[in-house]
Amino acid sequence: MKKRVGMEVSFAAAEAVKLCNVDVVAAYPITPQTHIVERLSEYVANGELDAEFVPVESEHSALSLCVGSQAAGARSFTCTSSQGLALMNEIVYITSSMRLPMVMMLVNRSLSGPLSIWNDHSDVMSIRDCGWIQLFVKNSQEVFDHAFIAYKIAEDHNVLLPVIINFDGFILSHMFESVELMEPDVVQQYLPPYEPKYALHPDRALTMGTYGMPAVFTEAKKAQDEALLASYPHILEAWKAWGDLSGRHYHPVEEFLTKDAETIFVTLGSFGETAGEAVKALREKGHKAGLLHLRLWRPFPFDAFCQAIQGARNLIVIDRAVSFGGPGGPVASEIRSALYNKEKRPGVYSMIAGLGGRDVTVRDYMQMFESVTAGKASAYEIFGVRG
Amino acid sequence: MVVFKKGKGGEKVLEIRFHGRGGQGAVTSAELFAQAAIMEGKYAQAFPSFGPERRGAPVVAFCRIDDRPIFLRTEINEPDIVMVLDPSLLSVVDVTAGLKDDGILIINSEKEPHHFMLERLEQAATINATQIALDILKRPITNTVLLGALARISAVVKMESIIDAIEQRFDAKNAARNVQALQKAFAETLILSKNDCKPESLNSFQKYIAAASTTREGAPKADSEYLWNELQPGCVVTDAGNAKSFRTGDWRSFLPVLNKERCIRCGVCWVFCPDMAYRQDQEGYYLVDLDYCKGCGICAQECPVGAIQMEMEKEADAV
Structure with missing residues (x-):
């Protein structure tokens, strides 16, 4: 067994995102998510992570930016809580309908009011029907592991859906506890570089984010629902492969x-x-x-x-x-x-x-x-x- | 000396609560102890009392150590050990609340442990951590110093592991100084056990903490006393101006002291005080109201004649 190390769960989360070798991080700081993106910005600044870190002016922009970068074929990451998610709401639905396989960590916090920075699940329940794959994790190890698992699921060409990893604000995000880290080469073996099915490129013109007339909107929604339902066996596969690699097995x-x-x-x-x-x-x-x-x-x-x-x-x-x-x-x-x-x-x-x-x-x-x-x-x- | 306590299932667990003020490093203290335990192959959690941290405000941090994986995700309400990083807190919060009957109290104080002994406790310990911190670290940050006392009292985590944790966390120069402070505290901690305690020395601290935990007269109804059907629609606050009843002076770790001979009664302190804690007396001097002064030091900074000095708060004389 590999050695367990002690660290704040937010830092374990950032470490995992770094190991995922993401291309773009766009986020706006909000309690209790802050430490994750702070740490990621340090990784980018000191050269540990070769990615674009975009300090956007709002969460709406953070997710909009990730939609753009993911559409261009970049592995993209964002992270938020509570009001930040509420401000993103419009783009949350667009991301899944465009089948953009990005990953968001949602550090769960109650929606105001009365104003509260503390933990509950009112933020994630407000986007219950958003069409993303939604997972809940319950300790540092699960947070760490699910960064890799989430990209593995999302980017599977049989899936192509965005994934939200929910974890409790403060109770987990601000907890210092032990986690077993993974070597970069092991992660790379599990999570190869992102191969987009479709990507915006000047040499290969295509259109994303189209208009849906009444004649086709119902079919588009049926296709989206079927895609989410059909992701199930591939989620199990991603967990299975991770279990084989790490010895840690996860189930729905x-x-x-x-x-x-x-x-x-x-x-x-x-x-x-x-x-x-x-x-x-x-x-x-x-x-x-x-x-x-x-x-x-x-x-x-x-x-x-x-x-x-x-x-x-x-x-x-x-x-x-x-x-x-x-x-x-x-x-x-x-x-x-x-x-x-x-x-x-x-x-x-x-x-x-x-x-x-x-x-x-x-x-x-x-x-x-x-x-x-x-x-x-x-x-x-x-x-x-x-x- | 505390060793692990056996739970019902044979599991061994130690729970510690740290009391400090925002900015003093209570959370770092808890994290270093947890880190040391994890380095020994144990399981540990360290976490703050969740919420915004305000410099100077009383804060609490927790550390839970176990031989087996930990699954509890709750605050520690009945600790085995309570650590007090700042003696000025003793008049503000009841640090002994929930402390187990055979628990241990470790206090940063220049006084001897019998001042803090309670009948129900196993041990009380004191260490003049502020002095050690000022001598070695050159600032009154007592978080690593107190860990020296904790290591002396508790056999759960080895001193070497705490040193390893400190060396991992700080740069070489800072680590060396913190380790020096830690070792000095380990050597100088005064410990009083229940059996060695004279009965007459038991009552004073009991009375003192009883006073600290008594609700102040005129204090507003606590949030934890409201029933759902007593809240105004939209949680509207109908008694505007109630900030007066929040004694933010509890956050103070430095105190403004006025030299009247220098004071020219210009009122600049009154103008700049962000908490409106200054009042003019009959002679025209501006005096600070300690119920509200947070000890930010802006008055001392702005005073055009240097009549205000900031001095460190001491533990109350009553103890």
């Missing part, structure tokens, strides 16, 4: 003690790690608790998910964002809809927790478990809210 849904579990927590992101500790504590008390970590959010892994929760009586779905006026948290609502046509389906309890930086402890998860198994929980609640 990751199960912890789910086999005989009656009540299963469903989490996205780093909260899954704490929830896992709660599951261990519940098991010690003789409760049949389990945990399912949803790593792949788009395309949603329906089959793998349904298989993993077979036999469970209750699902406690932890959402880190509110769907105002809706029937539950965004993830819980989706899971309910996925299970609706199943003959045997578990009760789905939608628990909103960890909004805007609120800590969720092992004790909190145990309390959720107790209220659900005692039949005291409602189908949808904001856990721990005062009043």
